[in-house]
Amino acid sequence: MKILVTGGAGYKGIKLTTRLLEEGYKVTVVDNFMYGYEPIMFLAENKNLEIVKQDIRYGIENLSKFDVIFHLAGISGFPACAANPSSAELINVRATQLLVDELSKDQILINPSTTSMYGKKGVTCHEETEVAPVSTYAITKYEAEKIVQDRENSVSLRFATVFGVAPKMRLDLMVNDFAYKAVNEGAVVLFDSFAKRTFIHIDDTVNSYLFVLKNFEQMKGQVYNAGAKHLNYSKKDIANIIHTHIDYDIIDxxxxxxxxxxxxxSFDKLEKAGFIPQKTVETGVEELLKLYSFFEYYSHFKTI
Ligand SMILES: NC(=O)c1ccc[n+]([C@@H]2O[C@H](COP(=O)([O-])OP(=O)(O)OC[C@H]3O[C@@H](n4cnc5c(N)ncnc54)[C@H](O)[C@@H]3O)[C@@H](O)[C@H]2O)c1
Incomplete structure (x- = not known):
């Protein structure tokens, strides 16, 4: 089985690629390396891995040779999309359309979507709940999800906000961000501290991608919220969990x-399919605090 990971040099992409290689798959990573090459260099020698520098806005070469495409390339998250709305539209939406147009019907497409599209519902959101995206990121990801799900051989996972350590870090993600500020600034300022979000450890995102790959026949054509009910927290809850590990000021x-x-x-649909994330926010925070004792900040949000 030949697997393509677009955005394979990103926060989730490197962890997914590493795991696919460990499981014996042949993998090609396509990425424009907008955040650099260094984080993926440790994989470059692997004989089952090909790394290609390409901008997906202009199509993907030799696309027909892949059986499975994990489509992770994109402008990810609220701040990066707010700073680069045209890139968000061109990459998240238009490039996804181009990819789908060029796929044959037998090729499998697995798409990371986002729970962000539920907006400010303030109620429990199931996959059937009408979405209400309130940011450029969520709007473009919802448009991409519709494009993907319009074809038969696709699954979209609406991921909770990911946390945890990876070779290429993202500091804009809430748990990663709060833990970083707790260590380096001694304070976290909470805006709308009551607001509820939902979270998933990066290792569980990788496990969920593998779960879809291995159970694709039963899951195809569907959208799943990807996370766990025990990982719904308010911002204040997250700040308090970090506070049990390190003393710092929480400013409301x-x-x-x-x-x-x-x-x-609600993550009932994925749970019924057989997948439940295992790692807790507490575990992720311990890992992050260990990393941040020597980690140097670099900006994720350069203009594209
Ligand atoms: N991390 C999360 O919390 C989360 C949650 C839900 C969904 N997702 C989705 O998962 C995917 C991966 O997220 P991530 O956290 O790894 O983000 P990331 O920003 O770390 O990775 C995205 C990768 O895409 C690449 N890329 C961007 N534009 C490109 C282009 N034009 N051509 C080729 N490559 C390009 C970047 O270089 C980067 O390596 C994204 O689609 C994101 O929307 C992430």
């Missing part, structure tokens, strides 16, 4: 967050 601001998300998510 009267100002509102520009990011309006506030929702609780």
């Amino acid at each position: 601001s009267k100002l509102s967050d520009k990011d309006l998300r506030n929702f609780i998510v």
